Amino acid sequence: MANRQTEEKITALYERLSRDDDLTGDSNSILNQKRYLESYAAQRGYTNIVHYTDDGWSGGNFDRPAWKRLVADIEAGKVAHLLCKDLSRIGRNYLQTGFYTEVMFRQNGVHFVAVANNIDSEEQDSGEFAPFLNIMNEWYLRDQSKKVSAAYRVKGKAGKPTTNNAIYGYKKDPEDKDHWLVDEEAAAVVRRIFRLAVEGHGPHEIAKILTREKVECPAYYLARNGRGCRKNTVDTSRPYDWYGFTVSSMLTKPEYMGHTVNFRSSKKSYRDKRVKNDPSDWLIFENTHEAIVDPETWQLAQQVKRTVRRTDTTGIANPLTGLVFCADCGAKMYNHRGKRKKAGREYSVDFYSCSTYTLTFERETQMCSSHTVSTKALNALILETICTTASYAIQNKEEFIQKVRSISQVRQQ
Incomplete structure (x- = not known):
């Protein structure tokens, strides 16, 4: 009965390759890892093979999609054997790698083999040097990280993306x-x-x-x-x-x-x-x-x-929000628009008032004054300014372009 249950479970072949591993040549390529593990599984008579492959993932990162899927299948009791080329394929963080190989795999009854390292969880003596291998793998990752970081800084300071x-x-x-x-x-x-x-x-x-x-x-x-x-x-x-x-x-x-x-x-x-x-x-x-x-x-x-634009009861955002300022105190002016009633009659209002006065008029000491300007008058003034500016630009094209460029340069500074 136990043998039949084992046969129904899968033989997981795990392959991983990072950019750093690419530098070591073709021996670590995903294709070669697959061939290597398939050959070993065939020699041992392991069947029901499923590949879990993380291509382009660092050994220091255990948040890999295929690895997470493999761990989920192990916890679900679907895996009988787990084969990898060597311990560095599992990971290069010796604490996390050790947790999986020494604790998690054993707790879930998974037979683990790191072929190139001659580590087999069913052979007690084969795992004696596994902790040292894990430490060496992490040292390798740390060294590679320093080299990559140094190259990254040099490249960045040279102005290359x-x-x-x-x-x-x-x-x-x-x-x-x-x-x-x-x-x-x-x-x-x-x-x-x-x-x-x-x-x-x-x-x-x-x-x-x-x-x-x-x-x-x-x-x-x-x-x-x-x-x-x-x-x-x-x-x-x-x-x-x-x-x-x-x-x-x-x-x-x-x-x-x-x-x-x-x-x-x-x-x-x-x-x-x-x-x-x-x-x-x-x-x-x-x-x-x-x-x-x-x-x-x-x-x-x-x-x-940076300008906060809010729609009011009219459902339309004010295009002048944050652009109108009090001539006396320099504070922003608030826009008031909506419907009001007087003597039973409803009428529309749309005007600007000084925010300093609006925020302090109920206090004992008021600041600024209650001056207002209607939106209608403000729009007329803006239109008049646009017409004057347009007329000047048409008559003095080169001079106008030069002034615009000068103003833009000042703003950028």
């Missing part, structure tokens, strides 16, 4: 992997996002517009073109899912002005997860690739993004 993938709107130059080219199809969407932001649309509103118009979201678009870090995991059933967070993140990227931004994140140890760095710690190299958005539009988008 440290990210493995170009951001949405760009693609890697096939002739120079450290140079980005504009991806015109995606760049058109990026330009539209900035244009909508400058017009006063918030990130969540922009996301709704793009979803409604069935514009492919960045993750799906990149995956469809075989690019991006999620090309193998993206949910292809939801290609038009845009989120406000995605739009908001795109609007803050200086890369769209043609700059390279390095060291956005860091980690103290190879065991730690990366954490975001403060923007003051970023290293920015200007004009390293073609810009999708000009600096004036990018800066304006940041300014508009």
